[in-house]
Amino acid sequence: MHSAKQVGRGVLNFLLPPRCPSCGTRIADDGHLCGTCWGEMAMITAPKCGICGLPFAAGDLDGAECGACMRERPEFDWARAAVVYDDRAKSLILGLKYGGVGSGVPALGRMMAGSIAREPRPDIIVPVPLHSRRLLMRRFNQSQLLAKTLADIMSLPLDAFALERRKATPSQGTLNRKGRKRNVAGAFRVSEMGKKAIEGKTVLLVDDVLTTGATASACAKALKKAGASRVGLVVFARVKHPSAG
Template sequence: MLTQKQRTLTLLRLIGDLLFPPICTSCGIGIGKPAGLCSSCWSELRFIERPFCDILCLPFSYDPGEGVVSAKAIAHPPPFEKLRSVVLYDDRARRLVSALKYRDRLDLVPLMAAWMVRAGRDIIAESDVVIPVPLHKRHLWQRQFNQSAEIARVIARNSGLNFDPGTLDRVKPTKKQVGLGRNQRRENVRGAFRVAPERYDRVMAKTVLLIDDVFTTGSTVASATKALKRAGAKSVNVLTFARVAAFEM
């Protein structure tokens, strides 16, 4: 038997679906349930599946064997241990990220977080605490929420890990990374993150799962990783929804 509250909520959902029928987040056509994709847009997402570089999650065009890393990871080892991402950052993925970040589509968070838990299950199993890449206070005030923190909150809850959004601070109001070259991006986020000494115990000798929405050149998460390691973190793994990548030959 449904309680009165459950019956009321069910009725409100039905009324809401009638007044505002669910549409595909990417293309806008009608679908069966909210915060989802139509079958066409779903099929166009480029999910990252093995084989890929065990460090940078760069897809291989052939299977070189388990545990093989890419030439990029060998030539330029990142400060973090491993990266995992759900999809390649193409037009469909960009629409999803932009809808969350700039159109306040917080209803997408559970869907994106669930995909990220699946993609990052190996590094989640190694982690002690979930920390999002923070926004600077000025940008947080303008946007009113941090999309990475909202995703990280759900990932932590679904994985049974501690969620700590306050330990890593963004102390430098960086410019947008879009349109900047690799060296400009690296300089833009140099010294941008800090862990206050009184919070070192939150990460000391722990494996941190660092959450962001998109991995491009890696400058942002590299800077954040260095700040966490300076505070005593044993290791840092990175989990993002999307990553920019070409196939590694």
């Protein structure tokens, strides 16, 4: 049976050779990046903000709070990202969100799991939800795909429906920090079944990109209001210089 699966995979790879989800170069197997793209990923390492994970300049104190977190603490307890949101990371995210290129999800998930290896182990994983209207248009939620991969890697339960997006908010893309916060205020709630799943639990919230943290804070606020004890956040990429204002 095992050899039959290997033969089947070999035939499929011959007919539809796996390609790097970032640059399209042929690779040995799906679920990976090519060596060049892997080497160009701007991994986030210490030093970084102890709250939101914003990367600091070399020589800064690891674990200190960045200016934004000192001015206004986010609702989540901590956030970590695997890489900086640069052109290489952007191509992966946009390919996933709008091009349906899901072959990179396992690689993204592994990098995300590595970014939280030293954080307290959560009890349950919850993805940032899409509004039903946008989900119908896109046909899938990229945050849910990443959350499922993380749940498999970390052997943790996943509740993809605990958190609901009750308002179809406009895109956050052109808004500054204050505008983003206003845009998502009250946009999320926890379902009745979700309340039972997260009550007293440490929740790991999963999203693809972190910019100002407005969406994640709104989600964390809803989760804590519904009974979660702590909320950590993990994303694949974070914007290094989020817009102010």
